[in-house]
Amino acid sequence: MNQAYSITAAELAARGRDDIPPELLSSAHLIYSSPATLAFNSPGAQGFGVKRAGLAVPGSVMLLVAPACCGRNTAALGCEASLAERFFYLMQDDTDIVTGRHLARIPEAVKEVCDSCAKRPSAVMICITCVDALLGTDMERVCRKASDYAGVPVVPCYMYALTREGRLPPMVSVRRSVYSLLQPREKVPASVNILGFFSPLRDDSELYTLLNSAGVRTIREISRCADFAEYQAMAEANFNLVLNQEARHAAADLRKRLDIPSIELARLYQTDKIANQYRLLGQAVGAAFDDAPHREQAEKAIADFHGKYGARTFAVGEWLNADPFELSLALIRNGFSVSEIFGTVGGSNFVYVKKIAALSPDTKIYSNLSPSMMFYDGRESDCDTVIGRDAMYYHPGLPGVPWNEEQQPFGYAGVSALFDVLGNALSGKESTR
C-alpha cells in the first residue's frame, strides 16, 4: 500500500453492487480519520454529531454519562458559549464500568444539573456511549427513574459508535430521541413538520412556497422552534415531510405513537428529478404544484455559470450537503466533468454510480476512509474546481466551496445557491476556505 486506491465508475458499475471492492468498504480495512473525514467518521466529533443533535430539543441540556474520553471533544463544541452551558458530564471510572454503580448516581446527577441551571431545563438528554452498549444498560429505565426523581423529562441518546453500520446507527437513533417528547395532540390539517435536519432549510427554499400554495399554513422544523411549547406543537402536524433518510425511523415512531403519517423526499441536484419529486408530492397531498418558475431559475443559474466559466472539471467530496454521487451525476448531465468522487458507495447510491459510468466512465471513485488515502496525491488529478470540505482538503490550491453550511439547501433553491457560491469562488469574490 503506497498509493491511494481508486476505481473508475465503469469498473465499479461492471462489478455491481454485490461486488464492491473491499478498499471501498469501511468494514474491510482500518479507517483513516484524515482531517477530510472527521465530521462524519465519528458520531460525536464535529458538526451535528449525537451530542449536538441531542440538544435540538429547545431548552434542553445534555448529561454525557461516559468515560472522560467520550466527552473530550465537546470542549470544541463548547467554544460556542450557548452550547457550552448546556453540556454536563458524569464521568465513569473503571469501577463504574465493572460494577455499573454509576447508574445509581444518574438521578442525583440529573437533579444537581437541573438545580445548577439558571433556568430549569425543558428536558435532560442523557448521552451514553459504547461502554453502556457493551454493558447492556437499560437506559430507558434509568431515565424514567431519573425523571421521577428530578421532576424533568429525561431522554436517552445513544452514541453507540459500535452500531454505526447496524440497524439503528447513532444518527438515526438520536433523531428518534429528539422527537420522543412529543405527546398526542389533536391534528391541525394545515400543519406540517419537516424532519431530517438539526438546522433549518435555507429561507429561500421553494418548498415553503409550494407547501403554502397547497394550503399548508404552519410548517415546523425543530431547529426553528423558539421554545419547548412550540416544539410540543409539532405533535399537531397533519403529516411529516422526511428530507433525510436518517429520519425515517423517527417518522415511523411518530406514525406509531402520534398517528402522523410521513412522506419522504430526497435532496437532489438534478432539476428534472426535483420536478418529478414535487409532482409526486403534489399527487400525495392532492395539490398541483407550480414549480416551473423555480425550476427555470435553477436552470438559468446553471446555464449562467456554464456560460461564464465553461465546462469545469470537478472533484466532489462527501462532507457536504448532498449525496456526492447524485451531485456528480447532476454536474455531468449539465455538461460539466467530474474527475474524482470521494464518497461511500452503498445500496442507496449505487444507482447513480451506474448512470455516471454510462456518461463518464473514467470518473475515479475514492473512499475517504481507506488507509491508502494517506498516500493520495492531488497533483495527479485534472480537476480544476472542488465541492465539499473533504475534497478541499485534498486540493488545497484549487478554487472550491465546502457546501456544508448549517442552513440546509433543498430543491431548486439549493441548485441555484450552489452555482451562485461556485461562481463567487471562481471569481474570487468570496473566500473559499
Add this chain to the structure above:
Amino acid sequence: MKSLLKHLSPFAPDQSGAVSALFEFGGLIVICDAGGCTGNICGFDEPRWFTSRGAVFSAGLRDMDAILGRDDRLVAKLKDAMDGSGLAFSAIIGTPVPAIIATDFKALKRMAEKRTGLPAITVATTGTRHYDRGASDAWLELFKTFATEKLENDPGVVGVLGASPLDFPALNAGKLLSSALKDDGWKTVNCYGMGAGLDAVKTASAAARNIVVSPAGLATAKYLQKTFGTPYEVHCPWLPPQVLDALPALAGKKTLVIHQQFAANAVRDAILNLDSASQVAVASWFMMEPEFMHDGDFQIESEEAFVEAIVNGGYDAVVCDSRLRTALPRTQAFNIIDFPHFAVSGRLLDEVK
C-alpha cells in the same frame, strides 16, 4: 458530586496521551475503537494532525467485533495497511471498548509482530484515565522496544523525556526546549517525540543525561537509569514568555500554580527566585509525583474541589489555563495568569519564538 463536571469539559484522556507520545516516531498507530475515540484524538487532542499526515487509524470496531473478540481480523487489517507502507512499527492503543471486553494486549502484540514481521507496541489505555498516564505507558513501551543496545556515553548528548503538545502549548515546543538546553551548554539535544525520532530512541543509551520535563516522562527516565545507568533530572527549561512576563507581579504574593506538575514547579521556582518570601503552592489535575511535591501542594480531585480551593484559598493570583475560570463563581473576581494547557482546554499559544 465528585465525578460530575458542571462547568468544565473532560480533559485529554490516556489514549490521547499515548498517541501524542508516539505520533512522530514513524509508526502505524491503530486506535482500537469504533471511530469516536479516533475522531476525538485526531480532531481535537493532536494538533499536529492538521499540519502533517500521520499514520493514525481507527480499528473501526463494530458490535460483533466486540462481542466475538475478533482480534485476528484487526491484525489482518493492520497487516494490509502496513504492507508496502514503509512504516517502521505498529502501535495498538486501547480505548474503553477493549478495556471492557478484556482484550489481551500482550497477545495482540505477539500476533501483530508475527503477521507484519515488524516490532509492535501495545498500550492498554482505557479512556478513563488522564493523558499523562497514557503518554507515560507509551513512552516506556517505546523505549523498552527500541532502546535495547548499550552504547558508549556521549557527554554532549542530552535526552528530553515527557514533551508533547498536551504538556507544552506550542507546536514548536520541542525546538524551544532544545534551544534552552543548548543555551545551557548541551551540544546535542534529543527531544523525544517533538523533534527527535526513532533513531534517537534507538541510541538513547548514549545520552549523558535525561531531562524530564513532565511527569509522563518519569517512568521512562527511571527505566533508562536502571537499564543503562543514564542519570536524569527533573527540570523544565522553557516556560512561555507570557507567563514569565507576568511573574514579577507575583513576587512576595500568595500564588497557586495549576499545570502539569513539573511545569508548575518551574513557575514556582521562577517566582521564588524573584522573592524567596513568596508563598507558592502547586496543584494539578494530573499526575503528582510525591518526591517533587512541597508542603501545601495538592492533587485536584474534582471540579467541586477545584472551586473550593480557589474560592477559599486566599490566593493573590492563580497561574493556570484561563479556561478553568469558567468553573469559578462569576460574581467574584480572581487574578488569573493564563498558562495554556492543551490537555485542559485544547488551546495552543500563538506562535512562540
